[in-house]
Amino acid sequence: MSILEIKNVSKRFGGLKALDDVNISVKENTVHAIIGPNGAGKSTLLNVLVGKLIPDEGSVEFDGNSLIGRKPHEINQMGVSRVFQTPEIFGDMTVYENILIPLFAKRDGAFRLHCIEHVEDEKDIVEKAKKMLQDVNMYEKLGMRAASLSRGDKRRLEMAMCLSQEPRLLLLDEPTAGMARADTNNTIDLLREIRETRDITLAIIEHDMHVVFSLAEHVTVMARGTPLVDDKPENIKGHPKVQEAYLGGHKEG
């Protein structure tokens, strides 16, 4: 069963075709990696999925419902969460509050005038938030200002925020970029554990082949806005088109 069905999606920025007739099908409860050189259109594709960009052509269906034209918060409420390439967190709030917000959003919807009760009286939510912080080893940083975290911690926090919503589809845009090897391995373990313990589909954009081959069950290779190859990771490795795409493009540091 495919949970995400991207059909004939194109997106132009002026003269540049950032996405050119993209067709991708993501199976439910799998890890699907999208790889490709810089500028291939991977982030643009995610922007289309989460409602930040409206494609010029094509359709996107999540679990049988079209996502085109929906607002970002509506798409999230349907069960799609996103981790950004540069972490998007609530910088001037505490780590703890950063986790509370998605939990409230999940329970109360896009808006609720919930202004008399004290946050700490929301026992369920408080408990879930603390549990989530323990799960990602950030409990002792609970009172810190999120902006003062290290880059790796910011990513982990953002991931924890998304996971706390128990999304059905989690989109990750280069989750290990700029991480040290040890942190990368922790992230791989965390993602694998998430995948094994929950009903969740991961769509992950990644440069690091180590991450891709450790996690992905399916890989789409993109270049210049178009998917070139769509196959199992073991078949991708030696594929001539993939070699060409990577040699043709330039690698990121």
Added chain:
Amino acid sequence: MLGLSKSDIRIFLLVVVLTIFAPFILNPFPEASGLAQFNAGYPDLMQRFVIFGIFAIGFNILFGLTGYLSFGHAAFLGVGSYAAIWMMKLLTMNVIPGIIMSVLIAGIFAVAVGYISLKRTGIYFSILTLAFAQMSFALAYSVLTPITGGETGLQPKISDPRMLDAALASGEAPRANLFGLEMGTSYELALSGWVFTFNVGYYVAAIVMIIALYIAIRIFRSPFGVMLRAVKSNQQRMRYTGLNPKPYTLAAFVISGMYAGLAGGLMVAMDTQVGPERMFWTASGEVVLMTILGGTGTIVGPILGAGLIKYMENILSKINADILYEWFAMLPDSIADILVFVIYPFIGKGWHLTLGIIFMCVVIFLPGGLVEGGQRIGNMFGRKKKTEGEKSSQPAE
């Protein structure tokens, strides 16, 4: 207690106690002393302290939490005032219907203004609110004269219908009251040289302010309050977390508009008259200054800021050159001349200069406002751990 955390309850009770004993605290100098002119414990000024306190508390819910800077909140103050005075003309001189109506009408007006202004953010939002307020001011002055009384404004007249009140005896003027207890009534207590005034109107306004402060603290600490701070922090992340920032911001805007309306209604309850100048843009700017001066986003900051500005406006502005010469009477004339020459620009009409300098110093050296100043002083005296609970959600390092 009261559903508040320990540090919040401490601050809240402190405000309550200070408000109750304000007639003593604000009159520290004996009546006959030269310093008596620095006493602020007279009804008119004390009423202004708490009413502008309410105005600033409400403004802080919008500006302090969401970061949206409105430059038009005086419009809601004015609308609240007009609503209240009409209740006094049509229904009763009892202040309750007027106060309720001022909140409701200001709230409705805020829905309309907020809905349109919040289509933009940043400076464009500020300009839109300013435009709305100036429009309201101009309309009140001109086209809407039948409702607003134009330049002369409105006040209760003997001939008003006042459907709920008994007819006034001949020669009796309509007076604002709370079930018969007149707002203007004062009790004086003379204690060997000191005179303390306890005014009914002040205590009515003070009770309303305390309730308003309590509600504000609840909002600050609620999930809704957290969402409002999220609006200020990162709207993009909010959207991708399934939250719609729009209704949150609009709700904050309307709540703060209702606080402004409440302040306007109370102004009428204390001093039964309204004019359009209440909506002028300088009045909108003043509440911004109050909030920043006291401490944006803190709980008591806005009240402190309102107090300081109203104190300077009413006390500092009354000091003139003659008074200065009186103070320096014992000094040689030439030195007194120099001192007066130096101080004079900062007093009387020059109080704006003093305010401007204080404001600049606060913004540059104490970005957290007077509250931050208080915390720093508190920390110097060794109360290192507790930071007044103002920032209890901030890092505990």
